[in-house]
Amino acid sequence: MTSSSKKVVAYFYDSDVGCFHYGPGHPMKPHRLAVTDSLVLNYGLYKKMQVYRPYRASSHDMCRFHSEDYVEFLQRVTPQNIQGFTKSLSAFNVGEDCPVFDGLFDFCSMYTGASLEGAVKINNECADIAINWSGGLHHAKKTEASGFCYINDIVIAILEMLKYHPRVLYIDIDIHHGDGVQEAFYLTDRVMTVSFHKYGNYFFPGTGDMYEIGAESGRYYSLNVPLKEGIDDQNYVQVFKPVIQSVMDFYRPSAIVLQCGADSLANDRLGCFSLSTRGHGECVNFVKQLNVPLLVLGGGGYTLRNVARCWTYETSLLVDEPISNELPYTEYFEYFAPDFTLHPEMVPTRQDNANPKHYLELIVKHVCENLKLLQHAPSVQIQDIPPDALSLENIEEYNPDDRISQAEEDKRIDAANEFYDGDNDVDDMAES
Template sequence: MSKKSVMYFWDPDVGNFHYGPGHPMKPQRLSVTHSLVMHYGLYKKMQVFRPYRASSHDMCRFHSDEYIDFLERVTPQNIQTFTKSLSHFNVGDDCPVFDGLYDFCSMYTGASLEGAVKLNNECCDIAINWSGGLHHAKKFEASGFCYVNDIVIAILELLKYHPRVLYIDIDIHHGDGVQEAFYLTDRVMTVSFHKYGNYFFPGTGDMYELGAESGRYYSVNVPLKEGIDDASYFQVFKPVIQGVMEFFQPSCIVLQCGADSLAGDRLGCFNLSIRGHGECVKFIRELGLPTLVLGGGGYTVRNVARAWTYETALLLDEPVSSEIPYNEYFEYFAPDFTLHPEVVTRQENANSKQYLEAIVRAVAENLKCLVHAPSVQMHHVPPDMLPCSRKPPASPAAATDGATSTPPATDAMSGAASPSGSAGTPASSGNTTPLAVEA
């Protein structure tokens, strides 16, 4: 594999939030991941940035003003005054109010948005934000531990320069929030590989959810049964992605790398190894398109850190030792202290070869209905917009406010991602600060 230019976005505060006692979503997993990435020395091979923090204006590119205003104002201390709003916005047990909730959303969303900006400006080939990938959040409400859908917001940014964006989701849960946002447009194809059936959350993702209106056949779902292993997963992943690439012909990819599809996950029921999960990431890297790589689910902290560290190395095409280097979270990786622990099978593989072959055939037939990749009238982009070497606007907020063709919040829901929104001025990353990293 040829070397790629990689930018890695990390806010030192993003791992310090707490959803509450007993909650399976633990932002600390991000700190554990980052520590491992640093102690493997991978920072030497990529540009590490402290990202821009998203404003409410950025979040309202997709979400409603009322919902974002609620997230900005509600706290554990004043929660009693928001009783009706909590129910209205689906905030409660799964998506609790915790200290710093809005700041947390601002951090992970800003990192994904800035990654998209860097890709638009051709500053890198791959942008990584392991804190992002919160794919369940809806326009008007929280869902599945997700509050702000950073993925949708990043894709809207990418659509300013890219006629077609491919979204790929390997989280064990269906990427319902992203699919819903772009269900009516032919400019974004969503492809989700997930557990489906037996009331598994979120309950969507049947193969026959194909999209509608202009977006018909642009939603691709691969419903899997429990216990799938590396060989079976790749048996379906590779041909589906190859078919999508042939018929959709995207110019950019967003990859959500939810680690709850790994064996041994607290909430999952698949049998993927870290190498198997990483093989999907490697396959996407080798497609050679600008790629935004995001995190997602993952509820066994040590395995989340292992997977995303290994995948950072794969994206850099850098070999790493299986022996975990000493770091402040070293005891998390006991007793073996290895990057690739033995897979302990908790579920039998219920996915027969025949079942997976039938899925691949069905997806292939649906893709044929596209006939050809959609044509999009792209506006000419003035040459002084693109090169990274040119001086950017003073701040991301200022650049965003000046983007007259930023896709409005309703565009994603209505399938609009229209040609008129394809060539606006991107939110600049002028104040992106490289992190000081210790060896």
């Protein structure tokens, strides 16, 4: 892989992925992906990356982790025929938090396919970093939806990476515990999961205690950093960096998957942390500088304009391209009133910092002591590498500045994004 500071970055975006709608009043808004991509394009960051309209995952791809009956249900159920699936809705935990909406399976196919293609690019050393902001849906379980997540694209991408990589590290900075990914790899030492999250007071999903450490072959390979409300940039980074550095020293992964849920930002609609985009981005930059092949994914984030700011800023960090604090004009410009900046002055959060110094020191000490109990960098037997989930032969790069054919034009991401044609959710523009 590229050892210099400038890395080859692959960016995956399907212009249709932002058009889905979970329903009136639902906090998860795929529209945030269109707003993020519009900023990425208008800042000119696409010029620093290989941009791809991603592969769409098939039911077969999804069944590498999920049960066949669950995936078949997602394929078949629609808002029009939902009355015929009453038992299945309950069995698969589909309903209020995880509603059935138009195009549900297509949405899952888009975000999962992008993560899977990112993994294949990393495996084949076509990119040092792969970015899929539509992915990172870390709560989905083998046989059920959970926490706005239906298909666990992270688990499917990691399973693909394990074809080439003996050890994969998963890092999660979403405010919610990465329970679906931890559960999937709880019994193996091939994947280490490290989650930094809010824990306690019945906060969803209720898992992620520091004493959840893995079992059987995976004992000590699940690390949890349970935090309390109101944690700020300084405290968060003071925990994040030593924990991740210790993990690197002991586990020595050959690939990393980083879930960048933006609900850990201050003033998130569902969150209670006090991170700024700079503090969140400092964690992403630290992982990037470890110089290990890296798949970067989205996740939570429910104050739309702040999600777009965060992931755009982190895209700029991943491509080593400083960008102006003054936002470029886009079709979504009014979303960012009244300041129209990338790093707005953060209104004092409604949460006091409930993380005293001694508590954070205790967590770091506990994690580091558990790491000392690991067998250093577990190995796997040499074996033939299974075939890739998809072929890269028909995927072409392009130079956005060149004149291109109509066929190539159809494959590329267009700077002239479509306007959102659903419920605009005016409260996203008006919220404080």
